[in-house]
Amino acid sequence: MGDLENKFELARQLKGHLGNLTAEQEQALSTFKGNLIKANLYKPGTEDEKPSHDDPTLLRFLRARSFNPIAAQKQFADAENWRKKHEVSKLFHEIPVEDFEHSKRFYPRWTGRRDKLGLPLYVYRLASLEPVQKELDAIPAEVRYQRIVVLYEFMDRFTFPLCSHLPRATSPIPVSSTTTIIDLENVSFTSMWRLRNHLQEASRMSTANYPETLHHIAIVNSPSFFPTIWNWIKGWFDEGTRQKIHVLGRDPGASLRELIHAHDLPIVYGGELPWKYEDEPMHDEDTKQLIDELPKGPAVFVEGKIVKPLQP
Numbered sequence: 001m002g003d004l005e006n007k008f009e010l011a012r013q014l015k016g017h018l019g020n021l022t023a024e025q026e027q028a029l030s031t032f033k034g035n036l037i038k039a040n041l042y043k044p045g046t047e048d049e050k051p052s053h054d055d056p057t058l059l060r061f062l063r064a065r066s067f068n069p070i071a072a073q074k075q076f077a078d079a080e081n082w083r084k085k086h087e088v089s090k091l092f093h094e095i096p097v098e099d100f101e102h103s104k105r106f107y108p109r110w111t112g113r114r115d116k117l118g119l120p121l122y123v124y125r126l127a128s129l130e131p132v133q134k135e136l137d138a139i140p141a142e143v144r145y146q147r148i149v150v151l152y153e154f155m156d157r158f159t160f161p162l163c164s165h166l167p168r169a170t171s172p173i174p175v176s177s178t179t180t181i182i183d184l185e186n187v188s189f190t191s192m193w194r195l196r197n198h199l200q201e202a203s204r205m206s207t208a209n210y211p212e213t214l215h216h217i218a219i220v221n222s223p224s225f226f227p228t229i230w231n232w233i234k235g236w237f238d239e240g241t242r243q244k245i246h247v248l249g250r251d252p253g254a255s256l257r258e259l260i261h262a263h264d265l266p267i268v269y270g271g272e273l274p275w276k277y278e279d280e281p282m283h284d285e286d287t288k289q290l291i292d293e294l295p296k297g298p299a300v301f302v303e304g305k306i307v308k309p310l311q312p
Contacts (some may be wrong), residue, residue, distance in 0.1 A: 010117055010169050016063045018055045019173045025067050029055070032062055032069040039073065041080055056160075056176040064211035064240060079209045091146050092153045097297030100154075103147040105129075105278075106136050107202065108180055110159060112281025112294070113264035113273060115179040118168025119215055120159050121260060125183040125277035130191055136198060148202050152210050154298055161301040166286045177215035179259060181252075181269060183277070185221035192229050203236035216259060217245040220252040220269060 014020050021029065036042035042058075045051035061079075065071035083089075108124040115121055129136065136144070155178070163175040206213060219226075226247070234242055248255050253270015264284065265271025275282045281294050291306060300307045 011173065013117060014170055014173050016059065016067070017173050017176065018059055021059075025062075028062055028067040028069055029059065032058060032072055035069055035073050036076065039077065041073070041077055056174045057156075060176055060210075060212040064238070075208070075211065079211075082209050086146070086149060088149055088153060092150050092157070092298050095147070095150050095298055099147065100150060100297045103151055105132055106198070107148065107151055108178075108182075109277060109279075110155075110281050110294075111264075111266065111273065111275050112283040112287065113260075113275075114163060114166070114168065114284070115216070115260045115264070117170050117179075117215070118163055118166065119175055119177055119179050120155075120163050121264065122178050122180040123183065123266065123277055124180060125185070126191070126195065127183070127186040128277045129195060133191075133194065144198075145201060145205075148205060150298060152206065152213075155213070156210065157300040158295075158298075158306075159301075162287070162291070165290065165301070165304055177213050179216040180214060180218070181256070182217060182219045183221055183269075184219060184223055184226065187223060189223075189225050189229070196232070199233075200236050203233075207236070207238055207241060212240075214241055214244055217241075218252065218256060218259070219245065219247045220249070220256075222247055222249060 011020055015022075016025060033042060033044070036058075037044065043049075043052040058076075061072040061076045062069070065075060106129060108122040111121045111123055113121045139147070160175050168175075230247075234245075237245070246255070251270075253265075256265055256269050257271065260271065262271045264273060266273045266275045268276065273282065283291075283293075290304070295306055295308060297308070
């Protein structure tokens with residue numbers, strides 16, 4: 001496959017994204033914006049002010065509802081009410097750096113690399129949570145929920161804009177979703193049962209309030225009892241998300257290398273990258289030229305620069 005054919009094929013996988021819309025989808029976006037303006041849920045941009053929400057965010061809600069503007073508005077309004085109820089912006093700006101960094105241990109971690117579409121590659125190795133299970137359980141439920149929110153905000157405000165700024169085959173289509181490897185190696189049924197509330201909490205919140213941020217989900221090293229737990233896990237996701245989940249079993253390398261270049265795929269999953277779940281992101285050369293290292297604590301990436309919110 002030639003470079004041009006490959007670019008078209010990759011772009012096809014991001015259909016429904018900004019810069020890759022059909023005429024009908026363009027019309028749906030216009031209608032959606034108009035309806036949101038009438039409902040005081042969206043403010044368009046002016047010469048001096050950016051719009052209240054960017055187009056990639058609005059399109060995530062439209063894709064989640066098959067480009068039905070009415071259905072998308074319902075989910076969007078519910079998400080905006082959720083953000084107000086939980087004071088999401090305040091949480092993001094006020095979380096202490098040490099709490100933010102501590103929370104990363106319990107959730108999917110960015111490898112610092114991207115897939116062939118330019119989407120950030122995350123890994124979630126559940127066996128790595130067992131040694132820190134007591135720490136996780138010791139965090140009050142409300143605080144744990146708030147920290148999940150902040151990590152999703154960081155992905156949306158920092159990781160997606162950063163990856164959108166980097167060279168990639170699908171440019172200029174902006175990045176607004178991830179490819180995630182969920183590693184079930186050495187996970188017992190008892191451990192999965194203990195973690196069920198933790199996992200369910202994050203999954204349902206993402207589906208409702210950060211729709212269409214999961215592009216591919218590859219489950220690897222699935223145990224023999226996986227069909228049993230899948231029956232209750234699948235209820236955490238909507239049908240669209242369930243269709244993006246692929247169980248690859250114990251020899252995932254060939255399938256993963258179709259999505260991810262070998263030099264960006266961790267060695268343990270059939271690639272060449274010497275990265276493991278407990279590590280900090282291992283950036284590629286393009287990222288290193290843009291930022292020295294990932295900032296500690298919450299930050300946003302705006303117009304090619306890292307912006308740190310004021311800490312309390």
